[in-house]
Amino acid sequence: xxxxxxxxxxxxxxxxxxxxxxxxxxxxxxxxxxxxxxxxxxxxxxxxxxxxxxxxxxxxxxxxxxxxxxxxxxxxxxxxxxxxxxxxxxxxxxxxxxxxxxxxxxxxxxxxxxxxxxxxxxxxxxxxxxxxxxxxxxxxxxxxxxxxxxxxxxxxxxxxxxxxxxxxxxxxxxxxxxxxxxxxxxxxxxxxxxxxxxxxxxxxxxxxxxxxxxxxxxxxxxxxxxxxxxxxxxxxxxxxxxxxxxxxxxxxxxxxxxxxxxxxxxxxxxxxxxxxxxxxxxxxxxx
Numbered sequence: 001x002x003x004x005x006x007x008x009x010x011x012x013x014x015x016x017x018x019x020x021x022x023x024x025x026x027x028x029x030x031x032x033x034x035x036x037x038x039x040x041x042x043x044x045x046x047x048x049x050x051x052x053x054x055x056x057x058x059x060x061x062x063x064x065x066x067x068x069x070x071x072x073x074x075x076x077x078x079x080x081x082x083x084x085x086x087x088x089x090x091x092x093x094x095x096x097x098x099x100x101x102x103x104x105x106x107x108x109x110x111x112x113x114x115x116x117x118x119x120x121x122x123x124x125x126x127x128x129x130x131x132x133x134x135x136x137x138x139x140x141x142x143x144x145x146x147x148x149x150x151x152x153x154x155x156x157x158x159x160x161x162x163x164x165x166x167x168x169x170x171x172x173x174x175x176x177x178x179x180x181x182x183x184x185x186x187x188x189x190x191x192x193x194x195x196x197x198x199x200x201x202x203x204x205x206x207x208x209x210x211x212x213x214x215x216x217x218x219x220x221x222x223x224x225x226x227x228x229x230x231x232x233x234x235x236x237x238x239x240x241x242x243x244x245x246x247x248x249x250x251x252x253x254x255x256x257x258x259x260x261x262x263x264x265x266x267x268x269x270x271x272x273x274x275x276x277x278x279x280x281x282x283x284x285x286x287x
Contacts, residue, residue: 003094006179008139008202010086010130011051011058012161012233014272015071017080019049019063022270026061029252029269030054030235031151033144035136039065044110047071051134053144055235056286057158057205058137060086061272080271081223082230085161086114086128087179087201088139095129102177122175123165124228125207152246155235157286159277160198160206162232164225168209172197175207184283192216193261195281203285208234221273222255222266232273234261240278 016022026032032054039048046069047062062083064072074083089095092115096106099117109115114130136142165171168190172183176199185198185208195208210231217224225231237243244262247254253265262276280287 003091004098004180005090006095006181006202007088007090009057009158009161009205010088010128010132011060012082012158012230013060013062013084013086013128014233015047015062015064015074015080015083016271017063017075018270019061022061022272023052025269026052026054026272026274027148027151029152029264030155030274031147031153032059033147035138035142035145036134041066042110043069044108044116045069045071051136053138055155055158059158059233059272078229079223081266081273082161082232084116084126084128084230085163085201085207086130089129089131092129092131095131098180099129099178102174104174104178117178119228122178123163123167123171123209125163125165125171125175125230127178152250152252153235153237153243153276155237157236157280158205159234159236159280159284160195160208161201161230162195162208162210162234162275163228163230164210164212164221165228166212168196168211172199172209175199175209179207182283185281193220193256193258198281198283200283200285206281206284208232208281220256221263223273232275234275234277236277236280238278240276243276 035051046066049062107118113132119126190196198208255263
């Protein structure tokens with residue numbers, strides 16, 4: 001399907017109990033800047049919020065506003081957190097045709113400019129596919145707004161979006177097909193806190209697949225994950241030890257830490273799960 005092209009990570013999405021709490025926490029911690037804000041009563045969306053910018057990429061923060069709609073169901077079921085991956089594509093109909101040709105159905109198309117694929121076909125990972133051009137997005141020439149507060153950490157990149165899934169390596173092959181990409185990390189012996197597989201998303205982010213954590217879930221991530229879903233945003237800093245000291249000085253609670261990763265307690269960020277890392281993954285187009 002030669003007309004199908006994934007250009008970049010449009011944004012990851014976090015659906016959280018309180019938009020203002022999460023935006024404020026991530027502004028203080030990581031320098032989040034709000035790009036745009038809206039309220040959508042479309043049942044498949046049903047949220048207030050919008051795109052924000054952290055490091056070198058966007059994360060959409062949303063709070064449910066319609067009882068029983070998709071966003072509200074997600075928060076009611078999970079408590080909130082990382083929800084989905086949105087991919088910027090060049091030709092949406094061509095992308096939809098491509099996805100369906102490899103066995104990934106389209107679940108909904110709320111607008112001519114974007115659609116959602118069925119997460120049951122992608123290991124529980126929920127994808128939005130969009131050809132919309134958001135004027136406030138710096139990748140379309142907009143200027144970044146100033147910080148509202150000086151952040152605690154100097155975040156340079158959104159290193160990867162993580163998902164916990166049942167069979168990471170077979171799923172990675174399918175998702176690489178869907179994204180028009182390749183699998184650049186394939187580690188069947190990965191430790192529970194390491195990606196078993198990873199795939200570049202366009203030219204500016206990665207999707208990392210972790211094995212389902214089972215009983216170790218809260219120890220690893222501070223939350224219980226029992227089925228496949230997007231679960232984590234990894235942010236890169238140049239000096240992890242300096243970040244560790246800054247977090248300790250600010251009283252920020254960590255779930256765990258090791259030589260190359262600090263996992264922040266999701267309660268600190270309004271349930272938007274964040275890890276701090278000091279390396280990009282192999283095959284990252286920004287390396």
